[in-house]
Amino acid sequence: MALKISFPVLLLPLILLGAWLALASGKLWNEKNDKFLLKHWNYPRSEDSNGTYCDTMMQHREMYGQEANTFIHAPIGSINSICNLGGTPGKPNERHSVAPFDITTCTFNSTSRTYAGTRYVRRIVLDCWKGLPLDYVRHI
Numbered sequence: 600m601a602l603k604i605s606f607p608v609l610l611l612p613l614i615l616l617g618a619w620l621a622l623a624s625g626k627l628w629n630e631k632n633d634k635f636l637l638k639h640w641n642y643p644r645s646e647d648s649n650g651t652y653c654d655t656m657m658q659h660r661e662m663y664g665q666e667a668n669t670f671i672h673a674p675i676g677s678i679n680s681i682c683n684l685g686g687t688p689g690k691p692n693e694r695h696s697v698a699p700f701d702i703t704t705c706t707f708n709s710t711s712r713t714y715a716g717t718r719y720v721r722r723i724v725l726d727c728w729k730g731l732p733l734d735y736v737r738h739i
């Protein structure tokens with residue numbers, strides 16, 4: 600009983616997501632794609648009632664102290680499509696999204712040791728492998 604309540608707010612949805620994805624894809628689970636989602640996927644965008652979206656997210660996803668990170672607010676299917684028909688080729692393994700995506704870029708301020716977030720709607724560049732995103736590169 601206390602066990603369930605003590606889960607960090609964002610952890611349980613991630614566990615459910617992992618279970619759902621493992622079931623939904625009949626193929627071997629791709630660990631790198633799993634890491635990509637953990638690092639960059641937040642859909643729907645988590646509540647930001649007190650203006651600390653980036654601090655909260657970077658903490659919960661265990662990336663606090665990292666210089667910068669971008670979260671993508673879109674369904675997994677739309678993100679994956681960038682690796683297929685929803686994207687155009689760039690450098691080797693890179694795909695440029697055709698459509699703009701709702702994203703939040705979090706940047707660490709090493710003086711205040713807090714994150715500042717900027718929300719954009721931009722085309723994004725991903726590293727893909729076998730039709731799945733493995734890394735976020737940048738927005739364009």
Ligand SMILES: *[C@@H]1O[C@H](CO)[C@@H](O)[C@H](O)[C@H]1NC(C)=O
Binds near residue numbers: 648651655
């Ligand atoms: C802001 O809200 C988040 C999520 O509810 C919470 O984890 C965090 O402690 C809050 N921060 C402050 C300064 O209230």
Ligand SMILES: *[C@@H]1O[C@H](CO)[C@@H](O)[C@H](O)[C@H]1NC(C)=O
Binds near residue numbers: 709710711
């Ligand atoms: C970083 O934080 C310090 C202290 O709060 C502030 O003076 C400075 O302007 C911030 N730097 C940037 C790039 O926002």
